[in-house]
Structure formats: C-alpha cells, structure tokens
Amino acid sequence: xxxxxxxxxxxxxxxxxxxxxxxxxxxxxxxxxxxxxxxxxxxxxxxxxxxxxxxxxxxxxxxxxxxxxxxxxxxxxxxxxxxxxxxxxxxxxxxxxxxxxxxxxxx
Numbered sequence: 280x281x282x283x284x285x286x287x288x289x290x291x292x293x294x295x296x297x298x299x300x301x302x303x304x305x306x307x308x309x310x311x312x313x314x315x316x317x318x319x320x321x322x323x324x325x326x327x328x329x330x331x332x333x334x335x336x337x338x339x340x341x342x343x344x345x346x347x348x349x350x351x352x353x354x355x356x357x358x359x360x361x362x363x364x365x366x367x368x369x370x371x372x373x374x375x376x377x378x379x380x381x382x383x384x385x386x
Contacts, residue, residue, distance in 0.1 A: 280341040280342060280343065281341075281342045281343075282342070282343050282344075282345065283306050283319065283342065283343070283344045283345070284344075284345045285306030285307055285308055285319075285344060285346065285350070286307055286308050286309050286350065286354070287306075287307040287350050287351075287352050287353055287354055287357070288304055288305060288306050288307065288344065288346040288350060288351060288352075288353075289304075289305045289307075289351060289352060289353050289357075289361075289378050290302055290303070290304055290305070290324070290378065290379050290380070290381055290383075290384065291303050291304075291305055291320065291361065291376050291377070291378055291379075292376070292377050292378075292379045292383075293368070293374060293375070293376045294374050294375050294376075294377075295373055295374030295375075296374065298374075301323045301324075302323065302324045302379070302384055303320050303321050303322070303323055303324060303338075304320070304321045304324060304336045304338070304344045304346065305318060305319070305320050305321075305353065305357065305361065306318060306319045306320075306321075306344055306346075307353050307354040307356070307357040309354060316354050316356040316357065318353075318354075318356070318357040318360060321336070321338035321339075321340070321342055321344060322338045322339040322340040322342070323338060323339040324336055324337070324338065324339075324384070325337045325338060325339050327381070327384065327385065329385075332347060332348055332349075333345055333346055333347045333348060334346045334348070334381065351380070351381060353378075361376070361378065364376060365377070
C-alpha cells in the first residue's frame with residue numbers, strides 16, 4: 280500500500296457506454312526551483328474518509344491519498360495533461376472524462 284500527500288488534487292469521473300462511471304483522484308506535486316511538476320492518477324476511488332481538514336481517499340489498489348480540503352484543484356501542468364487525456368478519450372469514442380467536485384461523490 281502506498282500513501283501520497285499531493286500539493287493539489289482533483290477528482291476525475293470517467294464515463295463510458297460499456298462500463299459504469301469510475302471516479303479517480305488526480306494528485307499534483309510542484310517541482311520547485313530545481314525540479315519539475317508531476318502528477319499521478321489512482322486506480323479508482325473505493326472509499327473516502329473525512330478527517331476534518333483533509334480526506335483520506337482510498338484507491339482500488341490499496342493506495343491512500345491524503346487530500347487537504349483547501350487544496351482541491353490542479354496545477355496548470357496537470358490541467359493541461361488532463362485536458363489532453365480527456366480529448367483523447369472523447370475522440371477515440373471510448374467515453375468522456377470530466378473533473379468533478381468531491382461534493383458530487385459525498386452526497
């Protein structure tokens with residue numbers, strides 16, 4: 280099991296005609312002065328625990344993302360990657376990918 284604490288995070292909902300929708304957390308990390316920004320997408324959300332000022336978001340693979348409530352969103356780099364991915368998914372006819380607010384899952 281891996282644990283991650285992203286600088287920014289968002290939820291992607293991937294919908295296709297052949298499979299039920301899947302929600303996945305996207306974590307973004309800033310690279311700083313000498314590094315480069317990075318991102319990671321989990322295997323699919325299994326469970327969300329509200330821990331006060333952050334959520335523990337558990338993935339299907341066993342990973343846990345510690346996502347602070349004030350940090351929902353994406354870096355410009357990660358947003359560009361996700362927009363490109365969403366376009367490829369839609370153009371291929373495989374489905375659609377949308378960024379949703381975590382409140383849509385917690386309802």
